[in-house]
Amino acid sequence: MSLLTVENLSVINSSSGRSISILKNISFSLNSGETLAVIGETGSGKSMLCRSIIGLLPPCFSCSGNICYTSSDNTKTSIISAEESDLLNIRGKEIGVVFQEAVASLNPVIRCGKQITDVLYVKSKIDKNKAAKQARKLLETVGLSEPERIFHAYPHQLSGGMAQRVALALAIAGEPQLLIADEPSSSLDSISKKYYLNLLNRLKQENNLTLILVTHDVDEALSFADNILVLYAGNISEYGKTGEIQKAPAHPYTKALLNIAHALKENDLPTPIPGEISSLTNPPSGCRFHPRCPKAQDICRLKEPSSIDISDYHSVRCFFPADTM
Amino acid sequence: MKRIVNIICSDKSLYAGSILIGIIIIFSLTGPFLSPYNYSSQNLSEALQSPSISHPLGTDYYGRDVLARIMHGGQITLGIALLATTIAVLIGMTIGLISAFVGGWLDRILMRLVDIMLGFPKLFIILLVIGMGYSSIGLIILFLAIFSWMEIARIVRSEVLVIKEQLYIKSAEAIGLRRRRIIFIHILPNVMGTIIVSSVLLISTLILIESSISFLGLGVQPPNASWGTILTEGRIDPIGTWWISVFSGIFIIAAIIGFNLIGDGLRNILDPKFTGNS
Numbered sequence: 331m332s333l334l335t336v337e338n339l340s341v342i343n344s345s346s347g348r349s350i351s352i353l354k355n356i357s358f359s360l361n362s363g364e365t366l367a368v369i370g371e372t373g374s375g376k377s378m379l380c381r382s383i384i385g386l387l388p389p390c391f392s393c394s395g396n397i398c399y400t401s402s403d404n405t406k407t408s409i410i411s412a413e414e415s416d417l418l419n420i421r422g423k424e425i426g427v428v429f430q431e432a433v434a435s436l437n438p439v440i441r442c443g444k445q446i447t448d449v450l451y452v453k454s455k456i457d458k459n460k461a462a463k464q465a466r467k468l469l470e471t472v473g474l475s476e477p478e479r480i481f482h483a484y485p486h487q488l489s490g491g492m493a494q495r496v497a498l499a500l501a502i503a504g505e506p507q508l509l510i511a512d513e514p515s516s517s518l519d520s521i522s523k524k525y526y527l528n529l530l531n532r533l534k535q536e537n538n539l540t541l542i543l544v545t546h547d548v549d550e551a552l553s554f555a556d557n558i559l560v561l562y563a564g565n566i567s568e569y570g571k572t573g574e575i576q577k578a579p580a581h582p583y584t585k586a587l588l589n590i591a592h593a594l595k596e597n598d599l600p601t602p603i604p605g606e607i608s609s610l611t612n613p614p615s616g617c618r619f620h621p622r623c624p625k626a627q628d629i630c631r632l633k634e635p636s637s638i639d640i641s642d643y644h645s646v647r648c649f650f651p652a653d654t655m
Numbered sequence: 656m657k658r659i660v661n662i663i664c665s666d667k668s669l670y671a672g673s674i675l676i677g678i679i680i681i682f683s684l685t686g687p688f689l690s691p692y693n694y695s696s697q698n699l700s701e702a703l704q705s706p707s708i709s710h711p712l713g714t715d716y717y718g719r720d721v722l723a724r725i726m727h728g729g730q731i732t733l734g735i736a737l738l739a740t741t742i743a744v745l746i747g748m749t750i751g752l753i754s755a756f757v758g759g760w761l762d763r764i765l766m767r768l769v770d771i772m773l774g775f776p777k778l779f780i781i782l783l784v785i786g787m788g789y790s791s792i793g794l795i796i797l798f799l800a801i802f803s804w805m806e807i808a809r810i811v812r813s814e815v816l817v818i819k820e821q822l823y824i825k826s827a828e829a830i831g832l833r834r835r836r837i838i839f840i841h842i843l844p845n846v847m848g849t850i851i852v853s854s855v856l857l858i859s860t861l862i863l864i865e866s867s868i869s870f871l872g873l874g875v876q877p878p879n880a881s882w883g884t885i886l887t888e889g890r891i892d893p894i895g896t897w898w899i900s901v902f903s904g905i906f907i908i909a910a911i912i913g914f915n916l917i918g919d920g921l922r923n924i925l926d927p928k929f930t931g932n933s
Contacts, residue, residue, distance in 0.1 A: 420831065435823050
């Protein structure tokens with residue numbers, strides 16, 4: 331059953347007088363229990379995608395297309411056109427979000443325990459004592475070894491890894507079906523990262539969570555996700571099942587990313603992708619990747635490629651997709 | 656209670672300020688019950704006595720005990736300053752919050768109102784109205800409050816504008832908390848430190864303004880007395896009857912220093928990253 335369907339989502343920022351296209355024609359769907367990894371460089375629109383899914387774009391951004399979310403009681407909500415009061419019920423209770431900088435996402439003047447208790451109290455409508463008890467349990471669930479100490483600690487007294495876990499506890503406090511993790515591990519060292527990903531995996535299985543994992547670590551995406559969505563400068567370059575993409579990447583950008591990830595794993599020096607990510611304010615004509623693409627032809631400069639289905643679960647936006655057969 | 660004592664002891668200036676203000680408050684509140692003299696009963700046969708054992712701070716022109724008057728004056732002066740500050744903080748906080756949250760034209764209008772109010776010569780206006788003969792303690796409190804909420808409003812507005820954009824507010828929104836809850840539970844406590852510090856500092860400013868008005872004879876009217884009123888009674892012969900002005904002046908200075916010390920101390924304490932004597 332499809333939990334989240336995004337169709338032709340475009341996000342435009344019109345704050346500085348002219349409109350800048352942040353996301354263009356994004357379409358994907360996510361089934362209950364699946365994990366989707368969104369990978370891409372900084373500035374490719376990953377975080378904006380997360381924010382549009384919970385309907386929390388800043389006021390100067392306008393959204394078009396359709397984001398359809400199916401709640402646990404089978405009602406469908408269109409996030410873009412929904413009333414604020416409906417969104418309040420979806421946020422936290424249906425969709426939880428963990429942000430990149432965990433320490434900054436916790437209120438500095440409220441003790442961690444109280445922040446979680448408060449969410450439980452508001453969202454689950456239980457009395458404060460019960461909520462506090464459940465908050466302690468949640469802190470244990472996210473693998474904190476001293477829940478009692480963390481419960482009474484202020485966020486600045488925690489290490490980055492601990493704060494990330496508290497932020498996770500906060501996000502799953504409302505027992506959401508869908509968890510969006512926006513680069514949750516990018517500020518952690520490699521060991522805490524591994525623990526954190528294991529924890530996410532465990533929570534996913536225990537609570538039957540559906541997960542959107544935003545990351546720029548290709549290896550993490552490959553080992554973790556059922557589906558992968560590669561974003562480049564606000565466009566989907568490639569979208570499909572992890573296995574298919576790993577075996578046969580069709581887009582030159584995906585291929586380059588996989589090569590780098592492979593080289594890093596083998597302790598080789600990776601071949602960098604030449605050039606810089608194209609700017610959103612002044613995007614190149616045609617395919618946005620063409621200035622950096624080794625296979626670029628004239629047509630890439632002139633026309634934007636449309637989405638080509640390679641198989642049922644694999645599509646790519648490129649005029650010259652790699653031979654997958 | 657023990658926690659409050661611990662917090663007070665962790666900062667030197669807060670400690671000193673609290674003790675100073677504590678003594679002044681206890682002195683003003685309990686003094687009148689312990690003193691054998693009434694602050695307003697005249698005894699002309701004992702007029703203008705210099706400090707002695709029976710009148711530790713001397714007597715004034717009407718033979719009233721200066722110590723008893725200062726104790727009573729403390730209640731009036733501190734009462735006016737505290738009440739006016741409370742009203743000013745409430746007005747300032749409300750206007751600052753509305754300004755930051757509603758934004759747009761309302762924000763512009765409110766902030767221009769703040770500019771206009773700040774540009775008003777407030778002492779002049781207060782003197783004008785009170786000089787026309789409408790003097791009462793209630794009016795003084797109201798005037799002081801009306802002319803001192805602007806700094807608080809500005810501080811609250813600018814702090815809220817910054818905090819509103821912080822990631823933890825975004826994450827509170829992402830959890831699906833209502834706006835009212837975000838404002839009062841997540842934003843206001845972050846501004847509270849600054850509000851408390853500036854309101855404590857405002858108390859000392861208002862003590863000074865009230866004393867100046869009373870010194871000019873336009874503030875607190877007899878039979879009531881504030882420290883400013885007592886101060887002015889020594890004006891006729893400042894050298895010959897030095898004790899009247901000097902002792903009331905010392906109390907004004909001590910109260911202002913005390914509140915400023917508390918303000919400074921709270922500024923350190925209320926920073927959540929503050930961890931003791933560092």
